[in-house]
Amino acid sequence: MRRLTPWMLATALVAPSVAHADPFRPSMADQVKLGQDEAAKIARTEPLLKDNDPRVIELRAIGDRLVANIPPALMRDKPWKFQFNIIDKNEINAFALPGGPIYFYSGLLNKMKTKDEVAGVLGHEIVHIVNQHWASQYADNMKRRMGLLIVLNIIRAGDTVFDIASVGDALYSLGYSRRHEEESDRIGYDIMVAAGYNPVGMAETFELLASQGNGGAPEFLRTHPDSKRRADNIRKRIAEDSRRLPARQARDARALAAGGTTLPKDGERIPPARRGG
Ligand SMILES: [Zn+2]
Structure with missing residues (x-):
């Protein structure tokens, strides 16, 4: 169902790159197109919450504020089309598609x-x-496959067929390297603070994921391992951060009500931030 079409493979194999040095690496325009095509498919096949749902309004407001605070050097002349949507399923997951679409599961x-x-x-x-x-990740994966193909060809003298279909799951199955995950945590932290959010929220999310470990790891945990270690890293960084960190903000009451989430009761108020809040 969620298949990466072979055009990506063809592009990588046939088109010598002019715009980027690595011929296996999808261009920025390719990434946007791939992400938009997949987003259209998701809109047809998944139960997305409507634009006027308070949870969607809240999510997009937070997303827009973050996007406005991405370091300018990362955004100069970039084609990214950020979109924020909620899939109404009881799954502990969130994911990004290449080029801009980001999905949260209501669960x-x-x-x-x-x-x-x-x-x-x-x-x-x-x-x-x-x-x-x-x-x-895609480029690295392709190169590994090509390397394997060459080795197999040497051993079996042309008795191999490059399995295009097996590349099909690459959109969802590749996962990110540990280096990429750490980079996302580190820069994501800075974007959060610049946008006025408290990075304790990031640590708490990983702690929440770590606590879900029993009874089947949720999807996000499977693609984002080491939740406990990462939460600890974020808390360590907060302790060492000399900046004044923003106060934490409760979610919008209407959005919470729409999701059936109860506000903290008296006595379990959201604790103030270590600094600045
Ligand atoms: Zn990640």
């Missing part, structure tokens, strides 16, 4: 009580897009 969103937690996930996913992590 994950409904567990969040602060905008900072939401911003933690969005900031992280935004960095996957602007730093083109998917394209890097």
Whole structure:
């Protein structure tokens, strides 16, 4: 269903690159097209919450604020088309498509009580897009496959067929390298703070994921391993951060109500930030 069409493979194999040095690496325009095509498919096949749903309004407001605070050097002359949507399914997951579309599952969103937690996930996913992590993974994967093909050809003298169909899952199955994940956490943290969100929200999200470990790892956890270690890294960085960190913000009441999420009861108020809040 969610298939990467063979044109990407053909492009990578046939077209010698003019715009970018690595012929296996999808161009920025390719990434946008791929992401937009897949987003159209998701709109047809998945239960997306409507534009006027309070949760969608809130998510987009947070997303737009983050996008406005991406370091300008990362955004100069870039074609990214950021879009924020919610798939109404009880899954603990969120993901980004190449070129800009970002999806939250309502199952994950409904567990969040602060905008900072939401911003933690969005900031992280935004960095996957602007730093083109998917394209890097795709190129590395292609090169490994090509290397394997060459080896197999030497051994079996032409008895191999390059399996285009097996590339089809690349859009969702590649996963990101540990380096990419750390980069997304690090830069996502800075974008959050610049946009006025408290990075404790990012740590809390990874702690939430770590706590979900029993009874089947949620999707986001499978593609984002080491949640506990990453939460610890973020908390360590907060402790060492000399900046005045923004106060934490509760989510909009209407959005919480729409998702059936209850506000913290008296006595479990959102604790103030270590600094500045
Ligand atoms: Zn990630």
